[in-house]
Amino acid sequence: xxxxxxxxxxxxxxxxxxxxxxxxxxxxxxxxxxxxxxxxxxxxxxxxxxxxxxxxxxxxxxxxxxxxxxxxxxxxxxxxxxxxxxxxxxxxxxxxxxxxxxxxxxxxxxxxxxxxxxxxxxxxxxxxxxxxxxxxxxxxxxxxxxxxxxxxxxxxxxxxxxxxxxxxxxxxxxxxxxxxxxxxxxxxxxxxxxxxxxxxxxxxxxxxxxxxxxxxxxxxxxxxxxxxxxxxxxxxxxxxxxxxxxxxxxxxxxxxxxxxxxxxxxxxxxxxxxxxxxxxxxxxxxxxxxxxxxxxxxxxxxxxxxxxxxxxxxxxxxxxxxxxxxxxxxxxxxxxxxxxxxxxxxxxxxxxxxxxxxxxxxxxxxxxxxxxxxxxxxxxxxxxxxxxxxxxxxxxxxxxxxxxxxxxxxxxxxxxxxxxxxxxxxxxxxxxxxxxxxxxxxxxxxxxxxxxxxxxxxxxxxxxxxxxxxxxxxxxxxxxxxxxxxxxxxxxxxxxxxxxxxxxxxxxxxxxxxxxxxxxxxxxxxxxxxxxxxxxxxxxxxxxxxxxxxxxxxxxxxxxxxxxxxxxxxxxxxxxxxxxxxxxxxxxxxxxxxxxxxxxxxxxxxxxxxxxxxxxxxxxxxxxxxxxxxxxxxxxxxxxxxxxxxxxxxxxxxxxxxxxxxxxxxxxxxxxxxxxxxxxxxxxxxxxxxxxxxxxxxxxxxxxxxxxxxxxxxxxxxxxxxxxxxxxxxxxxxxxxxxxxxxxxxxxxxxxxxxxxxxxxxxxxxxxxxxxxxxxxxx
Numbered sequence: 001x002x003x004x005x006x007x008x009x010x011x012x013x014x015x016x017x018x019x020x021x022x023x024x025x026x027x028x029x030x031x032x033x034x035x036x037x038x039x040x041x042x043x044x045x046x047x048x049x050x051x052x053x054x055x056x057x058x059x060x061x062x063x064x065x066x067x068x069x070x071x072x073x074x075x076x077x078x079x080x081x082x083x084x085x086x087x088x089x090x091x092x093x094x095x096x097x098x099x100x101x102x103x104x105x106x107x108x109x110x111x112x113x114x115x116x117x118x119x120x121x122x123x124x125x126x127x128x129x130x131x132x133x134x135x136x137x138x139x140x141x142x143x144x145x146x147x148x149x150x151x152x153x154x155x156x157x158x159x160x161x162x163x164x165x166x167x168x169x170x171x172x173x174x175x176x177x178x179x180x181x182x183x184x185x186x187x188x189x190x191x192x193x194x195x196x197x198x199x200x201x202x203x204x205x206x207x208x209x210x211x212x213x214x215x216x217x218x219x220x221x222x223x224x225x226x227x228x229x230x231x232x233x234x235x236x237x238x239x240x241x242x243x244x245x246x247x248x249x250x251x252x253x254x255x256x257x258x259x260x261x262x263x264x265x266x267x268x269x270x271x272x273x274x275x276x277x278x279x280x281x282x283x284x285x286x287x288x289x290x291x292x293x294x295x296x297x298x299x300x301x302x303x304x305x306x307x308x309x310x311x312x313x314x315x316x317x318x319x320x321x322x323x324x325x326x327x328x329x330x331x332x333x334x335x336x337x338x339x340x341x342x343x344x345x346x347x348x349x350x351x352x353x354x355x356x357x358x359x360x361x362x363x364x365x366x367x368x369x370x371x372x373x374x375x376x377x378x379x380x381x382x383x384x385x386x387x388x389x390x391x392x393x394x395x396x397x398x399x400x401x402x403x404x405x406x407x408x409x410x411x412x413x414x415x416x417x418x419x420x421x422x423x424x425x426x427x428x429x430x431x432x433x434x435x436x437x438x439x440x441x442x443x444x445x446x447x448x449x450x451x452x453x454x455x456x457x458x459x460x461x462x463x464x465x466x467x468x469x470x471x472x473x474x475x476x477x478x479x480x481x482x483x484x485x486x487x488x489x490x491x492x493x494x495x496x497x498x499x500x501x502x503x504x505x506x507x508x509x510x511x512x513x514x515x516x517x518x519x520x521x522x523x524x525x526x527x528x529x530x531x532x533x534x535x536x537x538x539x540x541x542x543x544x545x546x547x548x549x550x551x552x553x554x555x556x557x558x559x560x561x562x563x564x565x566x567x568x569x570x571x572x573x574x575x576x577x578x579x580x581x582x583x584x585x586x587x588x589x590x591x592x593x594x595x596x597x598x599x600x601x602x603x604x605x606x607x608x609x610x611x612x613x614x615x616x617x618x619x620x621x622x623x624x625x626x627x628x629x630x631x632x633x634x635x636x637x638x639x640x641x642x643x644x645x646x647x648x649x650x651x652x653x654x655x656x657x658x659x660x661x662x663x664x665x666x667x668x669x670x671x672x673x674x675x676x677x678x679x680x681x682x683x684x685x686x687x688x689x690x691x692x693x694x695x696x697x698x699x700x701x702x703x704x705x706x707x708x709x710x711x712x713x714x715x716x717x718x719x720x721x722x723x724x725x726x727x728x729x730x731x732x733x734x735x736x737x738x739x740x741x742x743x744x745x746x747x748x749x750x751x752x753x754x755x756x757x758x759x760x761x762x763x764x765x766x767x768x769x770x771x772x773x774x775x776x777x778x779x
Contacts, residue, residue, distance in 0.1 A: 018102040020095070025087035032089055039102055042110025044078065061086065064110035068103050073253050076100060094571055097246050104242045112231060145221055152214040159207035166203055170196040240541055303582065305593055308608040308626040357655040363645040365680050367391055390685045394444030394647045395678035397668040399455035399469035400656040401446045402481045402495060406457070407652050408434040409465055409485065411634060416488040416518050421557045422591045425583050428516055428525050429552050429561040429594055430602045430634040433579050436546050437636045440599040441648035443534060443542040447674050448477060450696050450778045452742065455668040456763070457656070460486065466764065472741040472757050474700070478512070480744040482759035488519040494756040495529070506534040513754050526752045527552040530565050546577070546598055555751040558586025565598060593627055603630040662767055665775050672779060692779065742774060
């Protein structure tokens with residue numbers, strides 16, 4: 001792998017240099033030949049060997065007028081639009097990406113230097129720097145200017161000292177002159193005053209001249225310094241854009257090869273034949289035959305998917321019963337169209353929106369805040385206990401973020417219509433993945449809800465469901481969520497967030513369980529969320545990743561779906577944000593394979609046959625699944641226009657904080673600091689946020705005092721402080737931070753074996769009656 005190397009001794013003051021071996025296309029007889037390439041000062045030169053660098057250059061292309069294009073995972077082309085065109089190949093995809101990055105940056109520098117020379121002319125230097133010495137000349141020019149300015153500052157300091165000295169002497173002489181009688185020595189004293197005044201004038205003039213020179217130099221170089229600063233800023237932005245472009249190209253290349261990567265390496269494979277034909281020019285394709293890669297072979301989930309035998313495709317529609325009997329499956333379970341047609345045969349919803357929801361919020365202000373100055377004191381600490389300014393937030397609370405899980409509620413609507421539990425499991429698994437699609441660009445932190453804060457999402461007439469969230473605990477922070485749909489499903493969850501700042505990244509670990517219950521089949525599913533990681537906390541552009549594993553379990557039938565969220569790696573050959581999963585029955589037999597990405601779409605494939613394959617790279621035996629053609633089960637909705645200026649909110653998220661009449665006094669829409677932030681008044685929002693947090697702390701101290709007063713004996717007082725009864729049994733009601741939720745109650749779920757807060761009823765009735773007397777005053 002090529003690495004950047006230091007400048008060679010033959011170049012006295014070079015700019016950035018990048019060297020290494022690449023394969024260059026020569027002709028159809030010789031194909032690709034190994035050549036030594038040197039990138040320096042916007043010029044890309046090549047030699048047959050490193051020894052030729054001192055005497056023979058085989059060719060040079062100026063990047064300032066060149067176009068750089070990527071062909072596939074290892075090949076790229078550099079052309080200046082004329083007779084010079086280099087078809088190049090790197091030995092690996094990683095090396096190709098490094099070369100592309102170096103070339104793009106070198107091209108940007110070359111273009112900038114060309115423009116700068118056209119703009120500035122000989123503004124400062126009499127002789128323009130020659131090619132190959134631009135970087136060093138510019139550096140020495142700046143150093144010379146700094147030395148001149150430093151000398152002028154020393155002159156100013158010396159003149160200042162002399163002015164003080166002579167000014168004091170002049171003042172003494174004038175004082176003596178005032179008290180002097182007119183006599184013989186009058187002339188002598190006047191002469192002394194004149195001399196001192198002359199010295200003072202000379203020194204003052206010298207200082208004025210030094211100041212004038214200093215100002216002249218500063219003014220003459222101010223423009224150049226501003227341009228240099230702007231250049232550095234542009235360079236940083238260009239670097240970020242280049243890296244982002246490389247990541248997108250990597251993603252597109254991976255997806256372009258996905259059709260080939262899941263197939264066995266066979267000469268009869270048409271996809272591989274096409275790929276071989278497009279790999280380059282003639283017989284050059286044997287260069288990297290050994291480096292052809294397949295995602296399935298390195299699939300961390302431990303299985304490989306290959307197309308099923310054509311007989312399954314031919315007979316799946318015309319002779320379903322015959323194949324079903326061979327496989328020991330019922331007709332409905334086998335039919336590959338049953339799941340896809342489920343989504344297509346749904347009757348259109350006969351629901352009309354009761355109001356026109358908003359499609360915009362005020363644009364996010366461009367307020368700068370030094371993130372590291374705050375985060376450096378938070379390393380290793382629980383962030384929920386650290387007050388953070390709203391500059392890190394987005395104008396939504398955590399309760400509203402939980403409600404965003406219902407963005408793709410249609411998946412549960414379709415799942416409720418399934419007659420087969422394995423098909424239903426596919427929809428539940430897709431719904432599980434879809435809840436992360438809204439987080440891909442959402443680097444803002446939601447507001448921590450106040451204890452007793454609620455949020456309702458009433459879409460019963462528009463979408464057929466209602467949702468209610470309540471903050472049921474403050475330390476640790478925990479929120480309960482309940483959603484009910486007229487389509488026959490109920491969703492409930494209790495989420496506690498644990499977060500740690502590790503220096504370069506921030507990890508957010510959701511604790512708690514999510515459950516989905518379908519009324520018709522009485523199937524109850526449960527699962528947990530994966531870890532969310534925010535990268536580049538110290539430097540660079542923030543980005544979000546989801547990683548971990550999820551087991552979706554049907555507690556009634558024993559069906560299970562194991563989902564794996566692959567962590568992003570720059571050097572990985574997997575598609576970024578990849579998710580894979582297998583749906584199995586209670587006996588462990590696999591029926592469906594799910595694949596896709598958590599930020600774009602998910603597909604499912606019916607498994608026709610499975611077998612044990614060859615050992616993987618780690619010596620583990622992989623399972624080979626023969627599957628039917630994949631069908632799309634979920635796709636992300638496009639973001640609204642201008643989302644990048646509105647915190648990257650989805651269409652649903654834009655409506656969550658919209659003012660609405662009739663909601664509870666504790667609803668997040670009524671939170672003043674959040675409302676001020678949405679309207680762009682961040683200073684006022686920070687002040688209001690501090691007020692609300694102090695009010696919450698004061699309320700908690702009052703609860704602690706009340707808890708102590710309730711205790712009748714010292715032993716009972718101690719038990720209230722520790723949260724246990726005299727018998728040593730945990731007593732939640734005794735804990736001073738325990739909050740008696742208004743709309744939820746804690747129960748033990750026998751099906752999943754977990755304890756969580758479940759909606760106990762009463763909220764929607766209270767809303768209908770407009771009776772909110774029991775709601776505390778938290779805002």
